[in-house]
Amino acid sequence: xxxxxxxxxxxxxxxxxxxxxxxxxxxxxxxxxxxxxxxxxxxxxxxxxxxxxxxxxxxxxxxxxxxxxxxxxxxxxxxxxxxxxxxxxxxxxxxxxxxxxxxxxxxxxxxxxxxxxxxxxxxxxxxxxxxxxxxxxxxxxxxxxxxxxxxxxxxxxxxxxxxxxxxxxxxxxxxxxxxx
Amino acid sequence: xxxxxxxxxxxxxxxxxxxxxxxxxxxxxxxxxxxxxxxxxxxxxxxxxxxxxxxxxxxxxxxxxxxxxxxxxxxxxxxxxxxxxxxxxxxxxxxxxxxxxxxxxxxxxxxxxxxxxxxxxxxxxxxxxxxxxxxxxxxxxxxxxxxxxxxxxxxxxxxxxxxxxxxxxxxxxxxxxxxx
DNA sequence: GAGTACATGTAATTAGTTACATGATTGA
DNA sequence: TCAATCATGTAACTAATTACATGTACTC
Numbered sequence: 495x496x497x498x499x500x501x502x503x504x505x506x507x508x509x510x511x512x513x514x515x516x517x518x519x520x521x522x523x524x525x526x527x528x529x530x531x532x533x534x535x536x537x538x539x540x541x542x543x544x545x546x547x548x549x550x551x552x553x554x555x556x557x558x559x560x561x562x563x564x565x566x567x568x569x570x571x572x573x574x575x576x577x578x579x580x581x582x583x584x585x586x587x588x589x590x591x592x593x594x595x596x597x598x599x600x601x602x603x604x605x606x607x608x609x610x611x612x613x614x615x616x617x618x619x620x621x622x623x624x625x626x627x628x629x630x631x632x633x634x635x636x637x638x639x640x641x642x643x644x645x646x647x648x649x650x651x652x653x654x655x656x657x658x659x660x661x662x663x664x665x666x667x668x669x670x671x672x673x674x
Numbered sequence: 675x676x677x678x679x680x681x682x683x684x685x686x687x688x689x690x691x692x693x694x695x696x697x698x699x700x701x702x703x704x705x706x707x708x709x710x711x712x713x714x715x716x717x718x719x720x721x722x723x724x725x726x727x728x729x730x731x732x733x734x735x736x737x738x739x740x741x742x743x744x745x746x747x748x749x750x751x752x753x754x755x756x757x758x759x760x761x762x763x764x765x766x767x768x769x770x771x772x773x774x775x776x777x778x779x780x781x782x783x784x785x786x787x788x789x790x791x792x793x794x795x796x797x798x799x800x801x802x803x804x805x806x807x808x809x810x811x812x813x814x815x816x817x818x819x820x821x822x823x824x825x826x827x828x829x830x831x832x833x834x835x836x837x838x839x840x841x842x843x844x845x846x847x848x849x850x851x852x853x854x
Numbered sequence: 855g856a857g858t859a860c861a862t863g864t865a866a867t868t869a870g871t872t873a874c875a876t877g878a879t880t881g882a
Numbered sequence: 883t884c885a886a887t888c889a890t891g892t893a894a895c896t897a898a899t900t901a902c903a904t905g906t907a908c909t910c
Contacts, residue, residue: 495899497772498869504779514889526767528774535870537891560878562889579776579783582791585798587706589769592677594708594834596759598827599684603759605821611762618765638852641785647778650852654774654845661841665834672818672830675871678897694861715898717863740906742861 498539499548501529503567503575506549508644510566513537523629524648527655540565548574597669609673616666623659630656678719679728681709683747683755686729688824690746693717703809704828707835720745728754777849789853796846803839810836 505511505519517533519525531539540563543549548571551563567575593615600608630636630652638653639645685691685699697713699705711719720743723729728751731743747755773795780788810816810832818833819825 495772496868497770497775501775504775504782507779507782512889513891514887517889525778528769528771528778530768530770530870532871533890534872534892541891556888557879560889575779576782579779580787580791581776582794583772585795585802586772588710589708589771589838590677590710591708591769592675592763592766594831595677595681595684596761597834598705598708598831599687599755599759600827600830601822601824602684602687602756607760611760614762615765622765641853642781644781646852647780650780650849651774651778653848654777657841657845657848658769658838661837665837668833668837669830672826673821675896692861693863694859697861710898712899713862714864714900721863736860737907740861 497529498531498535499543500575500578501531502536502539502543503548503571504579506565506567507572507575510564512554512562512564513540514562516540523626524652524655527626527658528651543571547571605673609670612666612670612673616663616670619659619662619666623656623663626652626656626659677709678711678715679723680755680758681711682716682719682723683728683751684759686745686747687752687755690744692734692742692744693720694742696720703806704832704835707806707838708831723751727751785853789850792846792850792853796843796850799839799842799846803836803843806832806836806839 502516505516511519513533513536516536517531520530520536540549540551544551544565547568549565550568551565554562554564556562593611596611603611630649634645634649634652638649682696685696691699693713693716696716697711700710700716720729720731724731724745727748729745730748731745734742734744736742773791776791783791810829814825814829814832818829
């Protein structure tokens with residue numbers, strides 16, 4: 495499905511970037527909530543996208559001799575990206591989740607053992623939710639940006655991430671209530 | 675991380691099963707909401723688990739000569755599974771989601787194009803939510819089973835799947851409201 | 855007799871992670 | 883001068899998907 499291809503094309507379509515910039519973007523809290531890639535996956539994909547005529551690059555010098563490659567999207571790349579973006583695809587049947595897998599088998603744990611796991615997950619998901627909500631508050635003042643701006647995309651996925659964490663927290667709290 | 679290993683050990687720990695049974699279990703609505711594997715991944719993993727002494731199998735004959743392998747968990751397998759089950763692991767940083775990736779880049783779509791995608795996703799997630807809630811109602815009468823029963827694990831993940839879909843629906847409706 | 859479900863495997867490819875490998879620049 | 887960050891790559895391995903491949907049993 496080449497999803498990484500489109501994730502990268504979309505970033506470079508926003509503005510010219512280096513591989514390192516792309517790696518950094520995938521570490522940003524908003525993007526990382528629904529996509530991620532290591533640099534070992536990014537650099538080969540960038541090379542491939544250049545071979546396929548989707549991207550060009552210029553070599554920049556920073557300081558005395560440190561080289562970096564600044565990638566730019568080609569018209570063909572932009573076209574492919576826009577076609578992909580329009581695709582209406584069926585929802586993913588499975589959102590893999592290891593903790594839910596453990597929960598499925600929790601009959602084999604003692605109540606205390608499972609409660610410990612539930613509480614640890616709850617703590618982590620609450621922290622994640624609060625962190626994401628704090629970004630939404632500090633960056634967007636909890637108000638959606640104007641339509642047609644890049645910031646609106648950022649806002650919407652951040653908002654979705656907060657909702658997802660809230661829902662996870664509600665589920666964990668429900669499970670804890672059952673076990674007490 | 676060998677997650678499939680533990681998903682399979684957990685199923686066979688519940689009761690002896692064939693590879694085909696395991697494949698069917700991964701198509702069941704509750705399990706499929708958070709885990710999935712194709713038979714091409716299951717059969718080699720079963721072979722490996724036998725090699726590692728985690729599973730044994732007996733060959734059953736169905737009808738005249740059709741053979742099937744009924745797998746049973748070994749004490750070593752059960753032990754490994756129980757150790758894995760107790761592990762408290764950090765939450766996954768990323769829950770990959772292609773529609774959220776598209777949303778992130780939606781500034782490059784027209785309002786109508788993006789609204790069409792949003793509405794299609796909304797319809798699908800509502801159907802998924804209703805379907806899951808209907809299973810919860812018909813199988814569990816919306817009431818959690820007793821602690822310590824296998825049914826409670828099934829109920830909890832199903833409940834979590836309903837909540838997750840409800841949260842997705844709420845997010846999509848929020849996005850649609852912004853775009854109107 | 856046809857179609858569906860049961861039943862098990864392998865091959866080829868793509869996706870993703872962890873480890874290996876190197877070196878420059880900046881700021882404390 | 884030390885540490886963190888910038889910067890780019892490859893190798894080895896694990897995970898997962900799609901396609902290839904085969905045959906039986908049951909029900910209408």
